[in-house]
Each structure stands twice: as structure tokens, then as C-alpha cells.
Amino acid sequence: MGFKSEIIQDVINDFEVERENMLRIANLFKETMEKSLNGEKTCLKMIPSFIGKPTGKEQGTFMAIDMGGTNFRCTKFKISNGSFEKVAEIKHKLINKEENYDLTKSDIDEKQLFGFMAESIGKLLEPEEALYLGNTFSFPCRQEGINDAYLIQWTKEITTSGVEGNNVNKLLEQALQAKNVNVKPVAILNDTVGTLLVAMYGYQTADIGSIMGTGHNTCYLENNHPLNGKKMIVNTESASYNVGLPVTKYDEIIDKNSQVPGTQLLEKMVSGYYMGSILKEACLDLYKNKAIFTSEAVNADAFFNQSINALMVENFILYPSKTQEQYNCTLEDAEVIKKLSEAILKRAVRLVAVSHMGILFHQENNGTSVKNKHVIAIDGTIYEKMPNVPNLMEEAFKEALGEDASNIEIKLVKDGSGLGAAIAAAFAVTQ
Numbered sequence: 001m002g003f004k005s006e007i008i009q010d011v012i013n014d015f016e017v018e019r020e021n022m023l024r025i026a027n028l029f030k031e032t033m034e035k036s037l038n039g040e041k042t043c044l045k046m047i048p049s050f051i052g053k054p055t056g057k058e059q060g061t062f063m064a065i066d067m068g069g070t071n072f073r074c075t076k077f078k079i080s081n082g083s084f085e086k087v088a089e090i091k092h093k094l095i096n097k098e099e100n101y102d103l104t105k106s107d108i109d110e111k112q113l114f115g116f117m118a119e120s121i122g123k124l125l126e127p128e129e130a131l132y133l134g135n136t137f138s139f140p141c142r143q144e145g146i147n148d149a150y151l152i153q154w155t156k157e158i159t160t161s162g163v164e165g166n167n168v169n170k171l172l173e174q175a176l177q178a179k180n181v182n183v184k185p186v187a188i189l190n191d192t193v194g195t196l197l198v199a200m201y202g203y204q205t206a207d208i209g210s211i212m213g214t215g216h217n218t219c220y221l222e223n224n225h226p227l228n229g230k231k232m233i234v235n236t237e238s239a240s241y242n243v244g245l246p247v248t249k250y251d252e253i254i255d256k257n258s259q260v261p262g263t264q265l266l267e268k269m270v271s272g273y274y275m276g277s278i279l280k281e282a283c284l285d286l287y288k289n290k291a292i293f294t295s296e297a298v299n300a301d302a303f304f305n306q307s308i309n310a311l312m313v314e315n316f317i318l319y320p321s322k323t324q325e326q327y328n329c330t331l332e333d334a335e336v337i338k339k340l341s342e343a344i345l346k347r348a349v350r351l352v353a354v355s356h357m358g359i360l361f362h363q364e365n366n367g368t369s370v371k372n373k374h375v376i377a378i379d380g381t382i383y384e385k386m387p388n389v390p391n392l393m394e395e396a397f398k399e400a401l402g403e404d405a406s407n408i409e410i411k412l413v414k415d416g417s418g419l420g421a422a423i424a425a426a427f428a429v430t431q
Helices: 002-013 019-037 110-123 168-178 191-202 249-257 265-270 272-288 300-304 310-318 320-327 331-364 381-385 389-407 419-430
Strands: 060-068 071-080 083-093 131-137 141-145 148-151 183-189 206-212 216-222 232-235 374-379 408-412
Touching (some): 002 272, 019 331, 071 110, 071 419, 191 374, 206 381, 216 265, 216 331, 265 272, 272 331, 300 320, 310 320, 320 331, 331 374, 374 381, 381 389
Parallel strands (some): 206 374
Antiparallel strands (some): 060 071, 071 083, 206 216, 216 232
8 A cells, every 4th residue: 555655656746836936937937938039940930919008098990809729700890998898799609510511621722711711701890981900810921020920830730721821911901892791801810829818908917828728828028129129928838848847757658649749748748738638648657556446346448448628637637436336436536637737737737827927037137026006817628617726826826926026917818819809909009
């Protein structure tokens, strides 16, 4: 029994990130950011958004579109005196089996995809109405201006032809003109930048925006951007961060089996998409070492032959008795799976917190001190839905920064991809 619990504890300890390690990685993150800002090639792309801090005085009605994977959403917002009203909204799937179309495949071209979007946008326009539009487009782009982003490559299994290498909002503008829809695209951004823009309206000191969901990314407000010497939101593309991370053998297996090995290392350690796979690999290791699922009645195949998602990890934490029932294992086994799930989730939260600390250390430029007030805006199902995550995040900051942690507030901010795009459009036409 002693040997068995020792093996289990060793695996759980693999996912520990102590204070010293948090501060070490945070400083490496800061150094990597600063190298990238100074023109060196690093794992952090530090993409300029060309969007600064909104004044809060932006006014008018704006169109916002959001293409998140295979979902497309078009929303009309009214912005007035710092408040927002959703006027109308339309949602579509880009793959619709009932109507027999799939706009994400390579035999579909840019005219068909953006034509479909233009028609949807047109349905929300009143007669004689003309509006400006912000586009949340969360795919890897080369951003050259607030309205100029060139798709580097599709991700999320989308292969529509004629878009890669091209200016996304130009393609949209051409489609809108072809359909006689009187809407002009003026801004393109990703959902992380949108989250920060929404937060800036509600919180004066908001300067970091982050996504903790199926994927992961963080942006922040750079106070003196090298391109213009002014304030500008920078999309760090932190999912790709890979310097000094506490990589376990389980992470190495996940990376090796992923679509693109050697990339997106931080994302593979913190995002909902990979969390269940990490848990499965750790449990498999314990199983091979006869530390779990040792009774004859247990249905180990049912556990290992399934794809485990973040929701299942949540259930393993909340309902060990259900785990026991589902796999016919002992309650002791279910408790081990619970503890491992908690350790993997805690590590994910700490590594995200560490990247935020790296940004704060850069902004403050005062070693590991954080003396100014900051609001970090977070959206995404991991932060919003997983058990205890906000507390784990606060705990990480307190442990690493001590009293300085009281200067940091973390807020759940929703709909960066919708409202954020409308704010970006408002910013673009009033700056």
C-alpha cells in the first residue's frame, strides 16, 4: 500500500508549480516578450492590434461579426455614453447538414464564404441604414493595420480556399459591395483583444485580457509601443510560449501525438482541449504500475478507450462516486482520479497566472513588484465553469506576489468576440 501511494503521490507532484518556479517562469516570460518587442524572433509573436485604449465616449450603432470555428454570428450594437444595447443578432452554422452545405471545405472559395456572411449582415440592416463593422477573426493572422489582417493559415479543421495569404476584411468588403450591403469593415481583431476592450469600458485599470477555454491566449495594453510610441493592445499569442515550462513526460506524449508537434506548448499544458488527454496519460502510467484499477471487476477499457474532455475532468473532481459507478472501480481509485484532475487543473491555472505575472512585471518594470492597480479580464469555459478556478487563480497570485496581489483584480468578462468587435469599430472611426 505504501509503495502504491508513493507512486500516486509522485505523479501528482509532477504537476506542482511552486512559488519559486512561478517567479522564475514569469521572469522568463517577461524577457521573451521584451526580446520580441525589440524585433527578435521568439516563441511569442506579440502581434500589434493597432487598437489603443477606448475613451468611453464612442457613440453610434455598429455591426460586429464573429467567426469562431464553424459558428458565425452577426450582431448589431448601439453604443452610447459608455453603455451598450444589443439591437439585433443572427447566428449561423457554417456547416449545415439539413440544408446540405459546408462552407469550411476546400471546394468552397472565398466568394462563397464571404458572400454568405454578407447576406447575413444585410439581413440586420434597416432600409437606408449604413454602418461600420468590426470583425472578430480568431485565426492566425499577420496584422498590418487596424483593418488589415492577412490570414496566415486556417486552423480548427477549416480549409476554405482563396483566403489564406489574403486581407480578410478586403475579401469581406468586396462581398458586401457585390451584395449591395451598405456596411464598411473598419477593424479586425481576435477574441482576446475583444475581451480586453469590453473590460476597459467597465474597469478603468483593465490592462490584460485572457481566454481560458478550449484554447488559450492573452493580450495586454502596451504603454509605449515601438511602432507608434503610444498605448496599444498587443496580442501576445501566449499559447505558443515554450521557455522554461515544467514539462512532464505526459506533456511530451500529448505534444508528440498532436497535429503539430513542437508548437503551442503552453496551450497544450493549460487549455480545455488537452486537459483530459493529460489526465488519461497520467492515469495510464499509474495503471501500468498497478497503482489504480487493480480489482478484477473494474472496466479499465471504458476509461482508457474514450476521449476525455474538460467537462469530464470537472465531473471527476465533483462526483467521485459517479466515477466509481461508471467504471466499476473502487472509491479509492475514483479519489485518485479526482486528485490527479485537481492537480492538472491547478497547474493549468498557475501557468496562466504566471504568464499574466510576466506581463505585469514588464508593465511595472520594477523587478517582481506590482505596485499599481490592474484588472485582468478573463473569458472562457475553464475560468467560468471549472470548479474553484477563480480561487486557484487568486491563490497563485497571493503565493507568488504576497501583499502585492491585492493590487490585482481578476474579472470574468463575457462576449469579447461580439461587443469587443463593435467597440473596435467605434474606436477605428473616432480615433
